[in-house]
Amino acid sequence: MKAAVVTTPGNISIESIPDPTPGSGEVVVEVAACGVCGTDLHIFDGEFAPRFPIVPGHEFAGVVVALGADVSFITEGDRVAVDPSLPCHACRYCRQGRSNLCDNWAAIGVTADGGAAQYAVAPQGNCVRIPEAARLEDFALVEPLACAISGMDALPRRPSEHYLIYGAGTMGVLIAGMARTSGAASVTVVEPRAERRLGVESLTGADLAVASSDEADRRDWDTVIDCTGVAAAIEDGLSRVAKGGTYLQFGVPHTGTRVEIDPHRVYQHEITIAGSMSVRNSFERAVDLLSHGALDPRRIITAEFALEEYRSALEAVRSGQGLKTQVIATGTPPRSID
Ligand SMILES: [Zn+2]
Numbered sequence: 001m002k003a004a005v006v007t008t009p010g011n012i013s014i015e016s017i018p019d020p021t022p023g024s025g026e027v028v029v030e031v032a033a034c035g036v037c038g039t040d041l042h043i044f045d046g047e048f049a050p051r052f053p054i055v056p057g058h059e060f061a062g063v064v065v066a067l068g069a070d071v072s073f074i075t076e077g078d079r080v081a082v083d084p085s086l087p088c089h090a091c092r093y094c095r096q097g098r099s100n101l102c103d104n105w106a107a108i109g110v111t112a113d114g115g116a117a118q119y120a121v122a123p124q125g126n127c128v129r130i131p132e133a134a135r136l137e138d139f140a141l142v143e144p145l146a147c148a149i150s151g152m153d154a155l156p157r158r159p160s161e162h163y164l165i166y167g168a169g170t171m172g173v174l175i176a177g178m179a180r181t182s183g184a185a186s187v188t189v190v191e192p193r194a195e196r197r198l199g200v201e202s203l204t205g206a207d208l209a210v211a212s213s214d215e216a217d218r219r220d221w222d223t224v225i226d227c228t229g230v231a232a233a234i235e236d237g238l239s240r241v242a243k244g245g246t247y248l249q250f251g252v253p254h255t256g257t258r259v260e261i262d263p264h265r266v267y268q269h270e271i272t273i274a275g276s277m278s279v280r281n282s283f284e285r286a287v288d289l290l291s292h293g294a295l296d297p298r299r300i301i302t303a304e305f306a307l308e309e310y311r312s313a314l315e316a317v318r319s320g321q322g323l324k325t326q327v328i329a330t331g332t333p334p335r336s337i338d
């Protein structure tokens, strides 16, 4: 099969590699579409993957085409979205139901070969069936949406809060949309790039999209969520949390990023600082949300590349073009939707 292979940090090539064979309890999925995100950039840059070569791709959906031994819940022809999480189920965190914090953390497309290929292997328990009528490619959005749901789970949500969200990339847009439908009094999005600010209000229901929090009419917000991982945004965000409010680190900063906080204010104003990493018990709910039309995937997926163009897809993500970029392995030519 054809696959995008990161051979060493900074090097990726399209290679012909053996078709995957499913082990016990595993299935082979013919990939319909695979999303590309910042995590793939971290892998390409050599920050995440503990081994090379690796086939990236942790956001994908497709059709089950082969079954391993002892597969009873999934059949050939099932259309599925694949949860990339590969928790050990044995460590203290897995046993506490916090498998995203697994001591032996592993994931399809991060530590094991992923969906940037014609076929990918997954445990049957990672496959969630999607509706018959649904467009398969849209359900490659389930993984980032499941991360956004996990992020919202990390908040002590009360009705009628004021939200400030940094970043109008894919994750910022998903989080802003979810805040809006979760009973927010107001949602403000900070995005310095003018082309990204455009249309954020109509896409997410946000009240306001501004280049800097200084431009907003409020000075502080009950819930502040960083979806950028950028130190300047994080520092600004931490300084904008209202008394009794919550700051959520949802964007992925580079390892070793340092920011200044005012611990006296954290104390005096009883501010909560929370984090949210990856997917936790949210994959099914993301399938449900998408299945019931809670968001329009065609407005989120803004570019499709052929698998052969994986490197260009990575560069498109790095440059911050559009929202979700996908690669399609079936040989369709690159198509720009926006
Ligand atoms: Zn991702």
Ligand SMILES: [Zn+2]
Binding pocket: 087, 088, 089, 090, 091, 092, 093, 094, 095, 099, 101, 102, 103, 104, 105
């Ligand atoms: Zn574990």
